[in-house]
Amino acid sequence: MEIDRNVADTYIAENYFHRKFEKSDGKSVFVSQLVCGDVGCVVWDSAIVMFHFIEKNKSFFSGKKVIDLGSGTGLIGIQAAACGADAVITDLEEFISLMELNIKNNLHIISGTIEARCLRWGSDVSDLSSPDILLVSDCLYYDESVLPLAKTINDLSNENTIVYLSYEIRESEAKKKIVKDFFNIISKTFTVQDVPKHLLDEEFCCDDIKMLKMTKIKFS
Numbered sequence: 001m002e003i004d005r006n007v008a009d010t011y012i013a014e015n016y017f018h019r020k021f022e023k024s025d026g027k028s029v030f031v032s033q034l035v036c037g038d039v040g041c042v043v044w045d046s047a048i049v050m051f052h053f054i055e056k057n058k059s060f061f062s063g064k065k066v067i068d069l070g071s072g073t074g075l076i077g078i079q080a081a082a083c084g085a086d087a088v089i090t091d092l093e094e095f096i097s098l099m100e101l102n103i104k105n106n107l108h109i110i111s112g113t114i115e116a117r118c119l120r121w122g123s124d125v126s127d128l129s130s131p132d133i134l135l136v137s138d139c140l141y142y143d144e145s146v147l148p149l150a151k152t153i154n155d156l157s158n159e160n161t162i163v164y165l166s167y168e169i170r171e172s173e174a175k176k177k178i179v180k181d182f183f184n185i186i187s188k189t190f191t192v193q194d195v196p197k198h199l200l201d202e203e204f205c206c207d208d209i210k211m212l213k214m215t216k217i218k219f220s
């Protein structure tokens with residue numbers, strides 16, 4: 001499937017909903033979403049906030065090893081690779097073809113490297129080395145994932161890894177509990193801080209999307 005880069009910012013064709021995310025240099029990242037499918041087949045608002053955070057802080061990413069967990073369409077990792085990172089975008093097996101399609105859509109703007117890999121949270125990660133930066137956007141949304149996600153973040157990080165984690169504050173008590181449980185676990189091994197406001201894009205940030213920076217606690 002070829003995407004048409006000259007039409008409107010969004011359009012639907014062949015069961016795909018195509019979206020364009022503009023960068024500051026006049027280039028764009030083109031993402032194909034599936035019209036029907038599980039949560040990973042569309043870009044979530046937390047990812048849009050992170051996309052513009054990466055754009056505003058390109059120098060953090062250039063030349064760095066980046067892993068994106070629960071990448072879905074791949075937008076965030078593709079953006080990191082377009083800013084010069086060597087990125088691995090990961091998700092469940094069913095999203096590999098969508099991530100590969102979106103890599104193909106954007107090869108012309110990637111100045112680093114990128115590959116899509118299957119990575120189920122909680123599984124063995126010994127075939128991946130610790131990245132400089134781990135990206136996690138909108139992955140705190142169901143109870144069973146809390147422990148395995150925290151384990152994967154912990155297993156992949158070394159003391160120099162910076163984890164950027166974004167999530168949407170949702171109103172239901174069940175969703176609030178998931179977030180609380182996750183931070184109760186992760187804060188045993190990570191320092192968790194808000195990303196300072198001046199590093200976020202003024203237009204693409206809001207109070208109900210949190211952007212956090214986490215680093216592993218150095219136990220002596």
Ligand SMILES: C[S@@+](CC[C@H](N)C(=O)[O-])C[C@H]1O[C@@H](n2cnc3c(N)ncnc32)[C@H](O)[C@@H]1O
Nearest residue numbers: 039040043044047070071072092120121137138
């Ligand atoms: C709400 S989507 C977020 C997608 C993308 N990061 C974004 O912000 O647009 C959550 C993603 O986590 C993935 N996911 C859920 N459970 C997972 C698991 N156990 N292992 C790996 N990925 C998982 C889903 O397939 C989906 O792509």
